[in-house]
Amino acid sequence: MNTKGISIFDSTLRDGAQGKGISFSIEDRLAIVRLLDCLGIDLIEAGNPGSNPKELAFFERASSLQLQHAKLVSFGSTCRKGCDPREDRNLQALLESGTEVCVVFGKCWRFHVDSVLETTEEENLRMIRESVRWIKENGRSVIFDAEHFFDGFADDRAFAMRAVNAAVEGGADMVCLCDTNGGVFPQDAQRVVQYVVQRLPVPVSVHFHDDCGMAVANSVVSVLAGAKQVQGTFLGFGERCGNANLSAIIPNLQIKRGIECIPQENIGQLTRYAHELAAIANVEVPSGAPYVGSHAFAHKAGMHADGVIKASRSFEHVDPFLVGNKRRFPTSEISGRAVVFARVKQILPELTLHSAETQKILDEIKRLEMAGYQFEGADASFELLVRRQMGLYKPYFELKYYKIYSGAGVGEEAGASATVKVRVGDEVQLMAAEGNGPVNALDTALRKALGLFYPVLNRVKLTDYKVRVLDGESATASRVRVLITSTDGSGTFTTVGVSGDVVDASFQALQDSIEYLLLKADAQARKAEQP
Numbered sequence: 001m002n003t004k005g006i007s008i009f010d011s012t013l014r015d016g017a018q019g020k021g022i023s024f025s026i027e028d029r030l031a032i033v034r035l036l037d038c039l040g041i042d043l044i045e046a047g048n049p050g051s052n053p054k055e056l057a058f059f060e061r062a063s064s065l066q067l068q069h070a071k072l073v074s075f076g077s078t079c080r081k082g083c084d085p086r087e088d089r090n091l092q093a094l095l096e097s098g099t100e101v102c103v104v105f106g107k108c109w110r111f112h113v114d115s116v117l118e119t120t121e122e123e124n125l126r127m128i129r130e131s132v133r134w135i136k137e138n139g140r141s142v143i144f145d146a147e148h149f150f151d152g153f154a155d156d157r158a159f160a161m162r163a164v165n166a167a168v169e170g171g172a173d174m175v176c177l178c179d180t181n182g183g184v185f186p187q188d189a190q191r192v193v194q195y196v197v198q199r200l201p202v203p204v205s206v207h208f209h210d211d212c213g214m215a216v217a218n219s220v221v222s223v224l225a226g227a228k229q230v231q232g233t234f235l236g237f238g239e240r241c242g243n244a245n246l247s248a249i250i251p252n253l254q255i256k257r258g259i260e261c262i263p264q265e266n267i268g269q270l271t272r273y274a275h276e277l278a279a280i281a282n283v284e285v286p287s288g289a290p291y292v293g294s295h296a297f298a299h300k301a302g303m304h305a306d307g308v309i310k311a312s313r314s315f316e317h318v319d320p321f322l323v324g325n326k327r328r329f330p331t332s333e334i335s336g337r338a339v340v341f342a343r344v345k346q347i348l349p350e351l352t353l354h355s356a357e358t359q360k361i362l363d364e365i366k367r368l369e370m371a372g373y374q375f376e377g378a379d380a381s382f383e384l385l386v387r388r389q390m391g392l393y394k395p396y397f398e399l400k401y402y403k404i405y406s407g408a409g410v411g412e413e414a415g416a417s418a419t420v421k422v423r424v425g426d427e428v429q430l431m432a433a434e435g436n437g438p439v440n441a442l443d444t445a446l447r448k449a450l451g452l453f454y455p456v457l458n459r460v461k462l463t464d465y466k467v468r469v470l471d472g473e474s475a476t477a478s479r480v481r482v483l484i485t486s487t488d489g490s491g492t493f494t495t496v497g498v499s500g501d502v503v504d505a506s507f508q509a510l511q512d513s514i515e516y517l518l519l520k521a522d523a524q525a526r527k528a529e530q531p
Ligand SMILES: CC(=O)SCCNC(=O)CCNC(=O)[C@H](O)C(C)(C)COP(=O)(O)OP(=O)(O)OC[C@H]1O[C@@H](n2cnc3c(N)ncnc32)[C@H](O)[C@@H]1OP(=O)(O)O
Pocket: 015, 048, 050, 051, 052, 077, 078, 079, 080, 081, 105, 106, 107, 116, 117, 118, 147, 180
């Protein structure tokens, strides 16, 4: 526990790795330990050494890490029924892991003792007491994870309390009350934690699963009820619906309640750490994640955006800057002038909120969104739209035509080919290319043709291609929206196209991506020429 009285215990590498689709290599695990240590997490449950040799090998590697703040923790069950702890392989592995702190978990619900362990209460109490004592005798600190404590308490309070008291008798330094099935509600969590805190002579920790979407709330009320430690996973990864999400719990406690969880200077880095951890796990931070998601401070509704622009507190519970996030104003058909203006003035600083041009741009956005376009994420198409509406845009090329040939083939000959004819100034260029599909062939032919005039295009790569059917009920007559994300190595940008023909929608998005890149390259060149 840290000196502030509340410690944060991260189980991303243990309970988080029990989440479906989550898998960490040894290098990933080491990177996560370093990251959580830098963030100022107190305890990192890094694995279950009794599970398999890979887990034990990880602890050996991790022992050479020079951690600034955190302690590593190993996790395992009590001894098996009828077994002497000194002979138990899981407990042996806990000791071999070499961690100063060990978590030992044991059963606290009579139903589990009867139906899963298939043993007596006396034997369960012995397993808990003797296992904890054995680990303590080997000089380690022990947190006893009271598995199914809340369900056990609701079912038979005295039984559940005898189980945690057995851990205390064995010498446990802390008892962690677990909502293993994730079904507890906040009022019950608060009441039960308060009851246990008043009766146990050791500090109480809590561990909630998110099966009812209550894990963050349960953790917060437990701390208010006297818990001295919260267990969770930094991005909420975990078995089934996940574990209590520390990236929400930490700012809730620290910013809203003044209870320090991590060093104050790191709270402003929370968003960056969340995204770095997600990148290691090869997932995206959910856009709607509280505090750290990219939509956490995105104001799409016109009236909200207007309010936030006038006074950010009007629609924000905290300043995004406090957690290192930022305010966003996605543009869409439900935008009003204020939000369009906030973006337009970055492109055309001379416009005003009430100018006729601002309204004209807004009307055009609404018309196009009605037709299926989506400018919310398509930043580059948005900028081109503004410039086109203002008559400030001269296209870099003119398409004469494109033709696609696709058909059956074998091996490398399968796929598609495309020809494009474009005009740049007075010159006309015809170009052909093959691709693994019609859009790929068209993209390649277009870039090859235009690359002769604009070599900067050789730096561009498509990084994402999304197709969405807009009116599914029309089956093959549906319109589609294509969103393309491209990069020129220095940044990414997204463009949009809509049509009844997927190749045509893709062409529109490709055309915008090329036009936008050329516009950007021209602006950079002009800037470089300035004295
Ligand atoms: C709530 C939690 O998240 S607890 C953590 C759960 N995590 C995991 O299970 C992941 C890692 N687990 C593993 O690698 C394996 O399950 C191992 C190596 C630990 C054990 O493997 P095995 O010995 O093959 O047993 P298995 O996985 O089938 O587990 C069932 C056994 O564990 C026993 N067991 C379950 N919980 C406990 C407990 N709290 N204390 C003691 N024994 C327990 C069961 O009674 C059963 O024993 P039995 O076969 O004598 O009836």
